[in-house]
Amino acid sequence: MSFVRTIQISALNVAMHNPHSTEKYVALMKDANRDKKLVRFSGFNAAMIGSLSVPKDLQKNKFLTGEIFRFVNIDHELPWFNTLTSEEATDGDMEKVKIPEYLLPNFQRIEFVFNPFKHQLWIITQDRKESMGITRVAKFFQDVFDQLVSERRYPVIEVTPIPDQDKLETILANRSIEKIKIDLRRPNPDDDEDIQIKWQKKLEKLNAKQIKVEINSVEGEWLVPDEDTKEMARIAANNGNVSVYARDEHGLPYEESTQEKPLSIHRHVNSEMETSMDVLKRVAIEHQGGANV
Numbered sequence: 686m687s688f689v690r691t692i693q694i695s696a697l698n699v700a701m702h703n704p705h706s707t708e709k710y711v712a713l714m715k716d717a718n719r720d721k722k723l724v725r726f727s728g729f730n731a732a733m734i735g736s737l738s739v740p741k742d743l744q745k746n747k748f749l750t751g752e753i754f755r756f757v758n759i760d761h762e763l764p765w766f767n768t769l770t771s772e773e774a775t776d777g778d779m780e781k782v783k784i785p786e787y788l789l790p791n792f793q794r795i796e797f798v799f800n801p802f803k804h805q806l807w808i809i810t811q812d813r814k815e816s817m818g819i820t821r822v823a824k825f826f827q828d829v830f831d832q833l834v835s836e837r838r839y840p841v842i843e844v845t846p847i848p849d850q851d852k853l854e855t856i857l858a859n860r861s862i863e864k865i866k867i868d869l870r871r872p873n874p875d876d877d878e879d880i881q882i883k884w885q886k887k888l889e890k891l892n893a894k895q896i897k898v899e900i901n902s903v904e905g906e907w908l909v910p911d912e913d914t915k916e917m918a919r920i921a922a923n924n925g926n927v928s929v930y931a932r933d934e935h936g937l938p939y940e941e942s943t944q945e946k947p948l949s950i951h952r953h954v955n956s957e958m959e960t961s962m963d964v965l966k967r968v969a970i971e972h973q974g975g976a977n978v
Contacts, residue, residue, distance in 0.1 A: 688957045693811035694950040694968050695819035696847040697826060698923045699804045700873035702840040703889065710801035711739060713839060714749055717829050723758070724828045731758035732817070732825055735794065747802065748966055753795040753825065755817060761786060793817075796962055798969055804873055805847070807969040810949075812961055819846045819947045841894060843870045848922045848943035856929045856941050857915055862908040863901070863938070864930040869921035870895040884920050895925065 701709065718737035725731045735754030740746035765774035765782070793815040797808040806826065810819055817825075827844040834842055871888045874881030888896065898917070902908045910918070918927045921943075928942040950972075952964050 689953050689955050690813060691951055692809050692954055692961055692964065694952060694965060695808060695810045695822070695947050696969070696972070697806040697808070697819070697823055698845045698847050699799075699806055699826070699830075700843045700845070700871065700924055701804065702842070702871055702873070702894070705840060705873055707743075707801045709839070710799075710804055711743070711749065713830065713833065713842075714751070714799055714801070715739065716833055716837060718751065720833070722829050722832050724825050725758065726821060726824075729757050729759060731756060732795075734829065743801070747800055748798040748969065749801065750796075750798050750962060750966075753797065753808075753817065753822070755791075755793040755795060755815075756789040757791045758789060795822075796965060798962070798965055800969065800973060803973050805969070805973060807965055807972075809961055809965055812954075819949075820944075822846075841871075843924065845870070845924055845926075846944065846947040849946050849948045850919075850922070852946040853919065853922050853927065853943055856927070856943075856946075857910050857918060859929060859931045860907060861932040862910070862929055863932065865898075865900045865908060865910065865914065865918070866926075866928040866930075867898045867900075867914075867917055867921045868895060868925040868927075869898075869917060870925040872920055872924040880916060881920055881924075884917070 699710070701713070714737060718734045721733050723731055723733050732753050732755045735752045737749060737751040739749050765779060766772075767774045767778055795809060795815060795817045796812075797806055799806045808817075808819070808822055809815075810817055810822065823844050823846050827842075830839070830842040830844065833839050869884065869888075871894050872881045872885050874885055888894065900908060900914065921927050926942055926944045928940060930938065930940050933939055950968055952968060954961050954964050
């Protein structure tokens with residue numbers, strides 16, 4: 686019997702506008718967990734933050750650990766379907782249904798870790814049958830945080846899936862670009878991130894929460910992004926979106942964006958030696974730097 690399985694990991698950048706601090710990020714996550722806000726997706730799928738653990742020594746351990754609880758939130762007012770008769774279930778059929786309304790089906794646990802110093806959230810998006818795509822994860826946390834911003838007066842919070850940086854560089858190196866669209870939302874840099882600090886100050890000086898730029902080529906020519914454009918695109922990739930419109934080898938137009946190319950990391954988990962949470966923390970440390978957990 687094999688004890689090794691593969692998990693898929695992605696990440697989010699969580700940017701809180703000023704005033705912000707490590708303590709405020711911790712408080713944000715605690716409030717999100719305490720309030721148990723239910724977020725509904727398409728159909729009857731729903732999710733909430735189910736658990737959160739804050740280490741006693743945050744400077745040493747770095748990560749808050751938690752779980753998203755995902756399930757189907759049944760609308761009990763809608764009729765049921767009888768697969769034997771291919772008809773709507775009768776009152777007699779429904780008398781056989783004895784499930785309390787507080788019990789919900791298709792329960793899944795989605796594990797995540799959050800580094801309040803780097804304000805990044807790393808999550809297992811696929812583990813056997815348990816899955817939640819990073820786009821949906823981003824929407825989930827954006828909805829949760831938006832409610833807290835409204836109710837508790839946190840500064841504006843922007844949630845962005847972290848893209849695959851190698852794919853971003855490939856997009857920008859394309860030699861047949863006709864148009865580039867950059868949507869840069871106000872970043873929340875760390876002390877050692879000079880380029881992000883520059884753009885944060887620029888947006889704050891403008892009293893702007895985002896900058897949108899569209900660059901179009903001269904007819905019959907291709908764009909050649911300079912270093913300033915690439916710099917802005919790299920910041921926007923983690924704080925917004927970058928879209929490139931180009932031509933393929935057959936001259937046909939196509940579009941690529943950083944939102945469509947999120948970071949996706951596959952790792953093996955040997956359940957006899959470690960947990961999926963151990964692997965998730967290790968991946969986050971590898972990509973962020975920091976102390977061992």
